[in-house]
Amino acid sequence: MFDPHDSMQGGYYNNSTNFDSPSTQQPSKASANKRDQNVVPVTINQILTSADSGLKIGTQDITLVTICGIITRMQVASMKVTYVISDDTGSIEAHLWVEADDDQNAVPVIVENTYCRIYGSVRTQQGKKHIMIFKIMPLESLNDLTVHMLEIVHANTMAAAVKKVDTTNGMNTGDSHLSNSLMSTSYSASISSGFNPAQQMVFDVVKKSSDPTGIPRTEVINALKGKLLPKNINDILAFMCGEGHIYTTIDEDHFQCTD
CATH class of the missing domain: 1.10.10.10 (Winged helix-like DNA-binding domain superfamily/Winged helix DNA-binding domain)
Structure with a gap:
């Protein structure tokens, strides 16, 4: 499971799993530096309709995402919990891996038909997209859904603006600023x-x-x-x-x- 104490590994993101596809293998060093810094609010449809080469918003490659929705189905196994989460745009599977020696009390209590927020990375297996969870939590208020949608609108607006500037100037000038603008404002307050x-x-x-x-x-x-x-x-x-x-x-x- 995601281990924040291992400063040499950085959680799931440097480890390959059986869910990795050729399109999600380790990118080049320069590409990884740009991709790993973004935690971006998205809709499920944006993930499902993204290219096999990876999710993009504007010109920015996106790997780490946050989504909000309702858990419509869940399946608990010895090593992982599989959730099906839905929003108004679609449904997607999300996998939370649990190691045998993990404290089971540390696994969040999420039940079907409740709203939650998920942070994770987008993966592809046999052409089917899913999310590898590194944090899942119930929503404290349905107002969080509204906030999430506003964050998505903001992210897409910023991406469109930067893309327009880059096209006009004939150069890429905004990736680093775009990374910071796309980041979910609720991320730092939510993750321990x-x-x-x-x-x-x-x-x-x-x-x-x-x-x-x-x-x-x-x-x-x-x-x-x-x-x-x-x-x-x-x-x-x-x-x-x-x-x-x-x-x-x-x-x-x-x-x-x-x-």
Whole structure:
């Protein structure tokens, strides 16, 4: 199951599973850096109608998504829970993997015919799309559905605007800003950190920065000099970007928290 304490692995996203298809194998390093930083609100139909090469919004490749809907069916097995979640645009399966030694009390209590929010990555198996869950939670209020739809409208509006600018200018100028604009505003408030001590130190340094362009990688390393090795700091920064706790701003070496 997703392990936020492993700063070297970063949860599911660096691991292949039987649900991986050739189209979802490990991308190039440059592509992965752009894809892993986005947690984007989408409709189920956007996932189902996306190309086999992957989900896109505008010119931006999207791997990590959040959806809201009602659980219409669920199936519990020894190693995973399979949910069928529906919104007004369609239905999709979502899989939550559970390791044998996991605390069963840590698995969220979600029952059929209740509304929930899911965070996860889009996968394809034998041409059928599904979601690999790294967090699922019940909605506290149906107002969250309205917020989710507004986030989707905002994400698509921003994507269309950036695409128009790029087409007019004949260049790609907006990917890094688009990544930040598409991010779900409820993500940072909904997901718990569960950091180990080293990760918490790095997160605290990034969070304290008041620079609107984010804190440079070198400043994070200098702030923790004598406490953590630079290699470990870089691994933790990559992990936190991949999980959505922090994101890059003006380039790959400036970081801000999603809080």
